[in-house]
Amino acid sequence: MNTALRPLPISVWIASFGSIALLIAHVAGLSTMHALLLPVALPCAVMIAAAWWIASSKGDRFLTERLRLGLVGGLWGTVGYDAVRVPLHLMGLNPFPPIRAYGMWVAGMDHATPLTDLVGFTYHVSNGITFGWIYALLMTGRHWGWGVLFGLGLEVMAVVTPFGELFGLRAVSQTVIIAFVAHLFYGYPLGRICQDRQTRGLGVSLGWSGTAIVALAVWFVLAWQPVAGYPELSGRVIRFGPAAIYPGVRDIHLPAGAEVTLRNETDRELKLRLRSTKEGHHSAGVEIVLPAKSEKAHAMSGSGLFQFAVPGEPWRSAWVFAWER
Numbered sequence: 324m325n326t327a328l329r330p331l332p333i334s335v336w337i338a339s340f341g342s343i344a345l346l347i348a349h350v351a352g353l354s355t356m357h358a359l360l361l362p363v364a365l366p367c368a369v370m371i372a373a374a375w376w377i378a379s380s381k382g383d384r385f386l387t388e389r390l391r392l393g394l395v396g397g398l399w400g401t402v403g404y405d406a407v408r409v410p411l412h413l414m415g416l417n418p419f420p421p422i423r424a425y426g427m428w429v430a431g432m433d434h435a436t437p438l439t440d441l442v443g444f445t446y447h448v449s450n451g452i453t454f455g456w457i458y459a460l461l462m463t464g465r466h467w468g469w470g471v472l473f474g475l476g477l478e479v480m481a482v483v484t485p486f487g488e489l490f491g492l493r494a495v496s497q498t499v500i501i502a503f504v505a506h507l508f509y510g511y512p513l514g515r516i517c518q519d520r521q522t523r524g525l526g527v528s529l530g531w532s533g534t535a536i537v538a539l540a541v542w543f544v545l546a547w548q549p550v551a552g553y554p555e556l557s558g559r560v561i562r563f564g565p566a567a568i569y570p571g572v573r574d575i576h577l578p579a580g581a582e583v584t585l586r587n588e589t590d591r592e593l594k595l596r597l598r599s600t601k602e603g604h605h606s607a608g609v610e611i612v613l614p615a616k617s618e619k620a621h622a623m624s625g626s627g628l629f630q631f632a633v634p635g636e637p638w639r640s641a642w643v644f645a646w647e648r
Contacts, residue, residue, distance in 0.1 A: 332386055332460055335374045339456040341367025342449045349428055350485040356446075357431035371456070389459045392520060396513035397455020400474070401448055402538045403508035411501065418501060420628065420642050422447045427576055427644070455513055463517045470514015474506040561641045563595070563613070563633055564588035576644040579626040583643060587613035597621075598630045 341364050345356040371390075378386035408418040426432075426443025458473050481487055481502070559575055561583060575583060587593045592615055598608035608630075613619055623629065623645040631641045 338367040338370040356428040393456035393459030396516035397452040399512040400509040401451030467514035471510040474510020478506040586618040
């Protein structure tokens with residue numbers, strides 16, 4: 324029997340889908356990530372850990388090598404994926420709403436906080452690792468180009484699933500281009516490591532993994548630093564103005580049809596731009612005029628992910644996640 328078709332590798336390969344299954348079920352409206360965390364993600368994680376221990380104790384080099392390669396390749400692929408987006412964050416383009424959303428959904432909270440951001444970041448890394456295992460179990464030893472195709476394939480899947488509609492990946496925009504480029508930088512390190520088998524020794528594997536984890540931790544700290552001019556949210560109120568600062572509640576999660584209050588804290592008129600991901604993040608959107616020192620209630624007319632921004636100002640945008648009742 325082909326070693327890849329033995330029960331243990333097959334079980335690990337199936338269990339590696341446990342992390343992404345939470346997100347697929349959530350965006351498809353089948354369940355919530357919070358509800359599936361213990362009954363789905365935890366058993367899959369335990370299964371992979373147990374299989375790795377069994378394979379190591381029995382000297383199963385086929386499985387242990389691929390688990391190490393998938394771990395290291397997945398971590399470094401995630402480093403590459405995120406490295407593309409950090410400069411965009413510093414430019415004010417807000418490339419991180421999905422990670423922030425993951426944190427809220429996994430934690431079962433209705434708004435984003437530093438804690439949910441950490442949860443979302445952890446979930447994001449878990450996807451990078453588990454996708455690494457999915458690839459390594461089948462493609463170790465193959466040319467690194469297969470890793471690139473795998474990374475791009477992941478983004479294609481994101482576009483055609485409900486995830487693509489929610490986060491605006493079906494409209495041709497900078498967002499889609501950035502997403503594909505980021506997945507290119509995920510697939511190359513993964514494919515290269517699995518091709519060259521650079522982590523055969525456990526010590527080398529742990530060293531590479533540790534370095535990748537440190538790199539990701541540094542990225543998380545830098546990417547989430549306080550930024551002057553970030554719209555401050557309190558409950559369902561979004562305050563716009565240069566004095567509004569991060570941290571605090573960054574994003575709002577509410578049912579479709581509910582209202583948010585937009586508050587202008589400056590001494591001049593502001594023209595906000597409301598965009599829906601269903602129309603593309605960089606579409607014209609809808610203009611909302613706020614007189615100086617005023618506030619206005621705005622009803623979220625439909626479900627989806629919405630961005631409030633002030634064009635021409637160096638202020639970060641604010642995101643509203645609206646769901647069907």
